[in-house]
Amino acid sequence: MNSTMRRFLNSVYDGAAVLAAFCLCAMLVVIVLQMAARWTGIAFPGSSEYAGYLMAASSFLAFAHTLNRGAHIRVTLVFNIFKDNRAAFRVLELWSLVIATAASTYLAFYSVKSVYWSLKLHDVSQGQDATPIWIAQIPMAVGAVILAICFADNLVTLFARGRDNIRRENVEQSHAE
16 A cells, blocks of 8 residues: 555544544533533533434544554454464454454444435434434444444555554553553
């Protein structure tokens, strides 16, 4: 993969992480406003739903960035068994990325399909806010698509270079925690 494509994909992952951080900050603002509304007796309909939407958005938008930083929880018990057998380790890593790419692509497809149908059917949230649900679903769908791209990117890179894009120093560090 050429360096221009690598920089572009990394900037997509990093940009999604910045949006995730923005969503976390916005969630903090919503929660503080909700507290202030309770103290003053002012109604803030839908505040719990908005905080939930922002939580889901921040999670999904951060997944790809977190994956490449090696901060995802990985089941390394089986990987550690084959650590000294490079060929078996590579097959296991390849198999894991194939499964993860397939699962994340499935999730992305149905997340986008869910947004489409929510928009088409004019579906709204069940809370007092009656927010069009497709608005709340978009960040999740975008994050799921970016995660699927990230897994596919790691799979292609593993084939091409014999190594994925996941930072190993963070994976190793997480074992002690």
